[in-house]
Amino acid sequence: MTKAANYFEEKYWKDGSLAEKMLAELNSLAGSLGRKVNIMEVCGTHTMSIAASGIRNVLPDEINLISGPGCPVCVTSSGDIDRVLKLAELKKGGLIITTFGDMVKVPGSRKRTLNDVKISGSDIRVVYSPLDALKLASDKPGKEVVFIGVGFETTAPLIAATVKEAHSNKIKNFCVAPLFKLVPPALRYLLDTGIAKIDAFILPGHVSTVIGYKKYFFLADEYAVPGTIVGFEPIDILNGISIIIKQIKYNDPKLRVEYSRAVSADGNLTAVKLMEEVYGTYDAQWRAIGPIKDSGYIFSKKYEDFDAFNRFCVAPVETEEPKGCLCGKVLLGLAKPPACHHFGKSCTPQHAVGPCMVSAEGACAAWYKYGIEK
Amino acid sequence: MFFENIPLACGSGGRLTCELIKEVFQSSFSNKFLNELEDAAVIDMPGSKIAFTTDSYVVNPLFFPGGDIGKIAVCGTVNDLSVKGAVPVAISCGFIIEEGLPLKILKEVVSSMKKAAAEANVKIVTGDTKVVERLKADKLFINTSGIGVVKKGIDVSxxxxxxxxxxxxxxxxxxxxxxxxxxxxxxxxxxxxxxxxxxxxxxxxxxxxxxxxxxxxxxxxxxxxxxxxxxxxxxxxxxxxxxxxxxxxxxxxxxxxxxxxxxxxxxxxxxxxxxxxxxxxxxxxxxxxxxxxxxxxxxxxxxxxxxxxxxxxxxxxxxxxxxxxxxxxxxxxxx
CATH class of the missing domain: 3.90.650.10 (PurM-like C-terminal domain)
Structure with a gap:
């Protein structure tokens, strides 16, 4: 592991002439590889940043950027979306469903969304923080407030803190639908199954800030796969790609932290401790993948009363993916969005067939919004 | 259109707003002035051209750093007229007030409108007030319409x-x-x-x-x-x-x-x-x-x-x- 002492001051983040130099170097490096290299990003914010900066259009043909299961809404299985919809339709008017914005537009197996349920009269509210949901619960003691807990290790700590506060303040009319997912087990799954050909990973910036970079040592140690943790500016991403290509060229796979302005070895210890207290892991269901070992958080014994699915007896639902929808393949890096026959025709952000078109961080939404062709 | 009931996004000014306007309003009201779909309609009158526009304001919160619903209600309509090359002359205002709104708030909003109208040099010449039952509106909605004169030779579109x-x-x-x-x-x-x-x-x-x-x-x-x-x-x-x-x-x-x-x-x-x-x-x-x-x-x-x-x-x-x-x-x- 080497830690870069690099030029990542803010003034370089969008430096056009620096980008030009980096691209020239990448072109000659990639040309010397003599093969195509597949680099997967596993963070929705990277997916959007790559698309918004147009990086794909200026990279050499040898470098193939593929999006992985990095969008929290997209990886939520359609069975779990159906469970959320069931919750939302319970006791109309008596239950307040609170959620981050993206979730309201995701269709379940019968094409219904939380937005549809809202228009039909259920009380669905977009909040910016689970703490807002908790405040709502304490302001309205006669109502049950449910927060839809979707997200990776980035959102899980804040929700853990909220639940802890509800527990210590004895706020009984608040609970959470736990649908959290963990990034490292998904990476391991991708490499174990070899389902997609992945030569290297661009690792998530925000998640790494929370869990720390040590959690990714296994990529190089056990699988000989390079990984770089990078920030979200175009220069950060170009730099990450450049490091990966050099490692591949010289057959020297390592974990590199190029986001040291935010990421440490052990991460945010307060957040990690909090998650260890409030959650335990289980084999979460991932869209189009199924269960992945120890890849999700549910509440630990002490906090199990806060599980909304248990509180309202909403059992897991078996469902099928929408017909012809390639979201599953897109999430695994097996298909690019335009390969789906729904893409841009029967599936648009206004009327999405699958979640990758709905979420602001989904790969299909990124390709559609920014008019990406290759 | 992909919806049977109006989603909130129809009010966001994006593609859905555009579709709603075209498929519901424009298809019914179609005429050469409306069909330009610009910020204000410019209508030929004997001897001059008049720009005419309307807009409703539903801001939450009513007051925010840099402005309030009253200031926006005046500025928005003044700007819609101005970008069509018109000199704003007069605006109307319609208030839809939720029962129970503190009078103090209404007065503050109106005072802000007065100030904005003075800066823009337009007169608020007519108005309307409706009060609806509690929860039938969110505190205060304002509609303003405005007319302006487009000088000869000015044509921006x-x-x-x-x-x-x-x-x-x-x-x-x-x-x-x-x-x-x-x-x-x-x-x-x-x-x-x-x-x-x-x-x-x-x-x-x-x-x-x-x-x-x-x-x-x-x-x-x-x-x-x-x-x-x-x-x-x-x-x-x-x-x-x-x-x-x-x-x-x-x-x-x-x-x-x-x-x-x-x-x-x-x-x-x-x-x-x-x-x-x-x-x-x-x-x-x-x-x-x-x-x-x-x-x-x-x-x-x-x-x-x-x-x-x-x-x-x-x-x-x-x-x-x-x-x-x-x-x-x-x-x-x-x-």
């Missing part, structure tokens, strides 16, 4: 946009959208984030009109991204803007980055996008920069000869990508 025209914006983008979002949700984002809400008729009549613009657009809901897409689809040519040239203040930029909001689609209440030939654009730019609402004016892009009606962005790393029409409301990201 999207149809007049030509390849080679430069595009100017009069200052920093997205500050209204972020200021309201911050206030509405108590996000607690610190820094100088204030709505840009302002009447632009002075800037437009002194700095822009005399220098011959092809077109002007009031950049509000849906942001610059929406306005440029509408302009491209109306004139038929593609537009290219330069990411490095887009003015966004540092606090607003940081807030946008943090929340995952694209400043190109965030709302403004005191921004005009001006299209003009290169020669005229340079004159307009230097004149705008002398006006208090144009100090940070800059050239942000140009109209291309390409007849695809697309909007392209040259990114900071020199790549090119599309700027799509906004789909609906922008929602903060999850992680």
């Amino acid at each position: 999207q149809k007049r946009i030509k390849p080679g025209d430069l595009i100017i914006i009069n200052g920093d983008l997205a500050s209204h959208g972020i200021a309201v979002l911050n206030a509405r949700n108590n996000l607690g984002i610190k820094g100088d984030i204030k709505s840009d809400c302002a009447p632009l008729n002075g800037l437009i009549s002194y700095s822009i009109i005399p220098n011959g613009p092809s077109c002007m657009r009031d950049v509000t809901r849906g942001g610059l991204g929406m306005v440029l897409n509408e302009a491209a689809s109306s004139c038929g040519y593609s537009i290219e803007i330069d990411e490095n040239a887009l003015p966004v203040s540092k606090p607003v930029k940081s807030a946008c980055d943090m929340l995952g909001i694209d400043p190109l689609y965030a709302a403004n209440e005191g921004k005009v996008a001006v299209f003009a030939s290169e020669k005229n654009a340079l004159k307009i730019l230097s004149s705008m920069r002398k006006h208090k609402y144009g100090k940070r004016a800059s050239i942000i892009g140009r109209v291309l000869p390409e007849k695809k009606a697309k909007v392209w962005l040259k990114t900071s790393i020199g790549a090119k990508r599309m700027v799509a029409m906004p789909e609906g409301e922008q929602l903060p990201r999850i992680c």
Whole structure:
């Protein structure tokens, strides 16, 4: 592991002439590889940043950027979306469903969304923080407030803190639908199954800030796969790609932290401790993948009363993916969005067939919004 | 349309708003003035041309840094008239008040309207008041309509946009959208984030009109991204803007980055996008920069000869990508 002492001051983040130099170097490096290299990003914010900066259009043909299961809404299985919809339709008017914005537009197996349920009269509210949901619960003691807990290790700590506060303040009319997912087990799954050909990973910036970079040592140690943790500016991403290509060229796979302005070895210890207290892991269901070992958080014994699915007896639902929808393949890096026959025709952000078109961080939404062709 | 019941996104000024207008209102009310789909309709009257516009204001919260619902209700209508080259003359105001609204609040809003109307030099000449039962409206809604006179020889419209025209914006983008979002949700984002809400008729009549613009657009809901897409689809040519040239203040930029909001689609209440030939654009730019609402004016892009009606962005790393029409409301990201 080497830690870069690099030029990542803010003034370089969008430096056009620096980008030009980096691209020239990448072109000659990639040309010397003599093969195509597949680099997967596993963070929705990277997916959007790559698309918004147009990086794909200026990279050499040898470098193939593929999006992985990095969008929290997209990886939520359609069975779990159906469970959320069931919750939302319970006791109309008596239950307040609170959620981050993206979730309201995701269709379940019968094409219904939380937005549809809202228009039909259920009380669905977009909040910016689970703490807002908790405040709502304490302001309205006669109502049950449910927060839809979707997200990776980035959102899980804040929700853990909220639940802890509800527990210590004895706020009984608040609970959470736990649908959290963990990034490292998904990476391991991708490499174990070899389902997609992945030569290297661009690792998530925000998640790494929370869990720390040590959690990714296994990529190089056990699988000989390079990984770089990078920030979200175009220069950060170009730099990450450049490091990966050099490692591949010289057959020297390592974990590199190029986001040291935010990421440490052990991460945010307060957040990690909090998650260890409030959650335990289980084999979460991932869209189009199924269960992945120890890849999700549910509440630990002490906090199990806060599980909304248990509180309202909403059992897991078996469902099928929408017909012809390639979201599953897109999430695994097996298909690019335009390969789906729904893409841009029967599936648009206004009327999405699958979640990758709905979420602001989904790969299909990124390709559609920014008019990406290759 | 893909919906049977009106979703909230129909009010966001993006693609859904556009569809609703075209498929429900325009298809029923179709006429040559309405069909221009610009910020105000310009109607030929004996001896002169009159610009006419209307807008409803439903802001939550009613007061926010840099403005309030009353100031917006006046400025918005003044700006819609002004960008059509009209001198605003008179506006009407209709109030829909929720039962129980403190009188003090109504008085504050009205006093703000008085101040804005004085700055814009327009008269509020007629009005209407309705009070609805509690919970049948959210505190206070205001509708204003306005008329203005378009002087002879002035003709600005999207149809007049030509390849080679430069595009100017009069200052920093997205500050209204972020200021309201911050206030509405108590996000607690610190820094100088204030709505840009302002009447632009002075800037437009002194700095822009005399220098011959092809077109002007009031950049509000849906942001610059929406306005440029509408302009491209109306004139038929593609537009290219330069990411490095887009003015966004540092606090607003940081807030946008943090929340995952694209400043190109965030709302403004005191921004005009001006299209003009290169020669005229340079004159307009230097004149705008002398006006208090144009100090940070800059050239942000140009109209291309390409007849695809697309909007392209040259990114900071020199790549090119599309700027799509906004789909609906922008929602903060999850992680």
